[in-house]
Amino acid sequence: MNKRTLILTLSFFTLTLIFLESCTDSGTEADTEFVDRQEQLANVGNNIIIPSYRALQEASASLDVAATAFADDPNESNLTALQNQLKPVRLAWQDANLFQFGPAESLVLRSALNTFPANTDQINSNIESGDYTLGTAENQASTGFPAVGFLLHGVGDTNQEILSAYTDNSNAANRMQYLQDNVDFILNNANAILNAWTSDDGNFIATFLSEQNSGTDVGSSLGMLVNAYILHYERFLRDVKIGIPSGVRSAGVPRASATEAFYAGYSNELAIANLQAVERVFLGTGLNGTGGTGLEENLIALDATSLSDEITAQQNEALTALQGLDDPLSSQIENNNEPVTAAFQEMQDVLVLIKADMASALGVSITFQDNDGD
Amino acid sequence: MKLNKTLNSILFGLAIFSLIMVAGCDTTSNNSDDKIDAPETFEFSRNGASSVAYPGQTDRLNMVAEMKAYVGQANSGSVLSEQDLIDMFENTDGNGGGNFSFTSDRELENKTFAPDLDENLFTDILADAAEASVNANNGVRASSGTAGLIERENKGSDILVDEDGREFTQLIEKGLMGGVFFNQIFNVYLTDDRIGPGVENEALEDGKNYTAKEHHFDEAFGYFGAPVDFSSPWPEAREDDARFWSHYADVSDDQIPFIETLMNAYLNGRTAIVNEDQGTLNEQVDILYEELELLAAATSVHYINNTLTELSNGNQGEAFHALSEGWAFVNALKYSPRRDITLDEINQILTTNFGENGNFWNVTPQGLNDAKSTLVNIYPALQPVQDQL
Numbered sequence: 001m002n003k004r005t006l007i008l009t010l011s012f013f014t015l016t017l018i019f020l021e022s023c024t025d026s027g028t029e030a031d032t033e034f035v036d037r038q039e040q041l042a043n044v045g046n047n048i049i050i051p052s053y054r055a056l057q058e059a060s061a062s063l064d065v066a067a068t069a070f071a072d073d074p075n076e077s078n079l080t081a082l083q084n085q086l087k088p089v090r091l092a093w094q095d096a097n098l099f100q101f102g103p104a105e106s107l108v109l110r111s112a113l114n115t116f117p118a119n120t121d122q123i124n125s126n127i128e129s130g131d132y133t134l135g136t137a138e139n140q141a142s143t144g145f146p147a148v149g150f151l152l153h154g155v156g157d158t159n160q161e162i163l164s165a166y167t168d169n170s171n172a173a174n175r176m177q178y179l180q181d182n183v184d185f186i187l188n189n190a191n192a193i194l195n196a197w198t199s200d201d202g203n204f205i206a207t208f209l210s211e212q213n214s215g216t217d218v219g220s221s222l223g224m225l226v227n228a229y230i231l232h233y234e235r236f237l238r239d240v241k242i243g244i245p246s247g248v249r250s251a252g253v254p255r256a257s258a259t260e261a262f263y264a265g266y267s268n269e270l271a272i273a274n275l276q277a278v279e280r281v282f283l284g285t286g287l288n289g290t291g292g293t294g295l296e297e298n299l300i301a302l303d304a305t306s307l308s309d310e311i312t313a314q315q316n317e318a319l320t321a322l323q324g325l326d327d328p329l330s331s332q333i334e335n336n337n338e339p340v341t342a343a344f345q346e347m348q349d350v351l352v353l354i355k356a357d358m359a360s361a362l363g364v365s366i367t368f369q370d371n372d373g374d
Numbered sequence: 375m376k377l378n379k380t381l382n383s384i385l386f387g388l389a390i391f392s393l394i395m396v397a398g399c400d401t402t403s404n405n406s407d408d409k410i411d412a413p414e415t416f417e418f419s420r421n422g423a424s425s426v427a428y429p430g431q432t433d434r435l436n437m438v439a440e441m442k443a444y445v446g447q448a449n450s451g452s453v454l455s456e457q458d459l460i461d462m463f464e465n466t467d468g469n470g471g472g473n474f475s476f477t478s479d480r481e482l483e484n485k486t487f488a489p490d491l492d493e494n495l496f497t498d499i500l501a502d503a504a505e506a507s508v509n510a511n512n513g514v515r516a517s518s519g520t521a522g523l524i525e526r527e528n529k530g531s532d533i534l535v536d537e538d539g540r541e542f543t544q545l546i547e548k549g550l551m552g553g554v555f556f557n558q559i560f561n562v563y564l565t566d567d568r569i570g571p572g573v574e575n576e577a578l579e580d581g582k583n584y585t586a587k588e589h590h591f592d593e594a595f596g597y598f599g600a601p602v603d604f605s606s607p608w609p610e611a612r613e614d615d616a617r618f619w620s621h622y623a624d625v626s627d628d629q630i631p632f633i634e635t636l637m638n639a640y641l642n643g644r645t646a647i648v649n650e651d652q653g654t655l656n657e658q659v660d661i662l663y664e665e666l667e668l669l670a671a672a673t674s675v676h677y678i679n680n681t682l683t684e685l686s687n688g689n690q691g692e693a694f695h696a697l698s699e700g701w702a703f704v705n706a707l708k709y710s711p712r713r714d715i716t717l718d719e720i721n722q723i724l725t726t727n728f729g730e731n732g733n734f735w736n737v738t739p740q741g742l743n744d745a746k747s748t749l750v751n752i753y754p755a756l757q758p759v760q761d762q763l
Contacts, residue, residue, distance in 0.1 A: 138735035
């Protein structure tokens, strides 16, 4: 026989082996990082997510108490107390808003509670008619924290004027009702998300930590967490809090009124709190400050220590940039926007690291840009 | 040379082994009598020529595709002519009044579900689309009670929605997938009237290579829109080959193996007709009724989930797009005479759960979750995958 026949025959045999291989269902994949991943999920679930939702629920309950006191006796002191109670809820939200998957997605929590800028025309028309359902698609921007922010800080220039809006002005009673309904709506949603994670009925923490969801594929707990985390960082921290108001997303034309707490004037403080929450999930630091396993340890276990260090360093750069801005952020944007766009760039540098490098090191596919294409 | 001889023997053995193994992967083999085994692709022949034909179905698939494309022009501000739309629906002059890129003697309207015709369901949507396109042309933005344009945020382009926030292209395209394609499969071609024991299955149709019974079943396959070699997993490179219903079988195939189940039922059903085996045919028909209805239900849940996601992401236009799809797929559940869901339940989803008074602007997460629970309760197969769809 000649060499050519030999090669041909051997090739045919090899092809057959490949063909046979494709007939069988191969697929046991070594899962060496399983322990770290489960430890990380348990830490994030038990020490960050649930405490964050609990803190949100508690702050919302306090807001509700203050709102009831204001309704019972609308005076300046009760107004101030209520205004002061809004801020801790909005800060608590910054810790709780990174987890828009599972129950939060069913509740459409983020859009329900924090779509901004508030649509003040719609709010005023709802107040005037007294006919509205909070939580509908139409009312997304006239409900939740931004709406309450407008109602408590934006319906007059001074607290005396604001008080009049609830006592003397036209539609005062309807306005008070709209305020109360919004505070109830916030509390109901905060109760619902906490229950969905912790109650016997909901118990999403068990789903989150189940072995079935312990992989890295689409729909796994890590897949959901990392996708939600990066999506939030990109669109709802970098863009919505900084990029859009500073004009980066609108051809360089700033939109100061699109800041998160435009009427209350503490948008930058909220952005800083949110970036710190992002960092906390990365490091695995519990809401109470206790250290634990986070994405950082997961990366280190995957031999990506230098990437992990790079992310931490860049996150600190972004945090420093935000801390260099002044509230009200709208004034900072109007008077000296350059540091705001510079902060955006620092945040952009974090995004590149977490969206491309971190996700691929973790073996998680980014799915949120997909759409049906029809 | 001795070594060479030994090597030769080994190689010969390997080659034979290869041949046997490769042949072993093929599931078709000849039977002793006239009975055939189900083939792997939807190809059947008689006397060396194909006995499968469904050009009428392909024409109607193309008509819906071109209607969708025409309506889609309104998304970028073109004014639509109601007459053109009706001409396409009725296929005036065999070319949709000059709007189709092809000619055909078939039409969509006379194959539409009769109660839909009684209610002017589609002609009303076509008239509304034409009227709304004037708003689009004037740059009117959509709001509750006003038809107009709304941005699909992920794409950065607009879609035209009606006064209830429903996207016209979806109502028309997916609506006709139900009102014509499902209607014809469920109420015509899979019925005893067309493939029952009394239907001619020996004499060939005039000038054709198929019996009446074979042809009727093939028409039911044609409305599924699948390529003849449709199989799972379906390669992304050939995504466009799977049209309409078969496309959605692929969309949810990871969660529920629709491709395999439906293709097997079509292949085994057609084989049973060749084999004159009414019992097996009836079993396959039962599977088709059940699984096609389940496909519409699964696709409905898919788009409800999609709507929740898009609302979560603050993408109202994307949410309305997804919910418009959901609307049409829930509506499609009504066409099966064997449906597990009641008309009242369908109505409840469409006119209350998807927004009070059938207005998407009124939709709430609660309503969407209620619709999802209704579907999951009625179709238990959806339960384990309800959040993954």
